[in-house]
Amino acid sequence: MRVLHSIVEMKETRRKLRGSVGFVPTMGYLHKGHLELACRARAENRNVIVSIFVNPAQFGPKEDYAAYPRDTERDLALLKKAGVNIVFMPGAEDMYPPRYCTWVDLEKVTERLEGAIRPGHFRGVATVVAKLFNIVEPTRAYFGQKDAQQVVVIQKMVADLNMNLEVVVVPTVREPDGLAMSSRNVYLSPQERKAATVLYKSLSLAQKLWGKGERNADVIRKKMTALIQSEPRASRIDYVSIADAETLEELDSIDRKAVVSLAVKIGKPRLIDNIVLGR
Secondary structure, X not given: OEEEOOHHHHHHHHHHOXXXXXXXXXXXXXXXXXXXXXXXXXHHOOEEXXXXXXXXXXXXXXXXXXXXXXXXXXXXXXXXXXXXXXXXXXXXXXXXXXXXXXXXXOOOOOOOOHHHHOOOHHHHHHHHHHHHHHHHOOOEEEEEOOOHHHHHHHHHHHHHOOOOOEEEEEOOOEOOOOOEXXXXXXXXXXXXXXXXXXXHHHHHHHHHHHHOOOOEHHHHHHHHHHHHHOOOOEEEEEEXXXXXXXXXXXXXXXXXXXXXXXXXXXXXXXXXXXXXXXX
16 A cells, blocks of 8 residues: 655556546544445445545634544554555645635535535535545545535536546445444543434434325424434534435425435534435
8 A cells, every 4th residue: 555645646646557546535533434435445446545634624713623633543554454555645735835726616505504504614625625636536436425415515516517537425334323433423422422322313213204204394303303402412403404415405395305414512522414315
């Protein structure tokens, strides 16, 4: 496994590769969800490239970029075991050199949910992913369904800008009790970790109600909200959403494919999760 740090070196290495390239962009501090993406890429491509880059452009003024968890030695060991060929680890000064002033801005799908709460977040995400796509030139890029809005944003960007790659969405990887795997889970105390299962319980409730024929989105939202509010350690609900799977516009009636998503603070950590109805 090769570890590359400069954009020039990555581009030169890419030119020499033969066959398909599967690409997994990450911010490091890897968990089983990331490794599932790498394994899927390994199964479907001749070459697998994983990037590790904590992107400062997607952190808001009240979000601590410096405090984001990092463990490079552990990450590299896990990726080597997963059969990754190349790990690309650029520095912020390489990705955003002095006088950098070019950004990718998507409208509408970035204005709701996470975008409404974290202004500028998806501009940073779209910009860095577009840059990584240009540097790595993947055949396929792999993203987890756990970050549902990010998936929609990346799919829209790839379609709108006619990018020559396939976006592959991999199902959310969960703990045995249903909690979606996330780098943020490390911040949960044992009591908060137990309380965090309320997110998946509320999503499962939505799935159950929909399965029994309930199509009124507001009825499902209210029952999900009530369940979350019954957990004392759920300190804040940012949103409980049932939205069109492509536009992320809120639905009154679930008459098409829909993403049920939520963002909840459990103590101090803020967790997100989702499921898809009507696949």
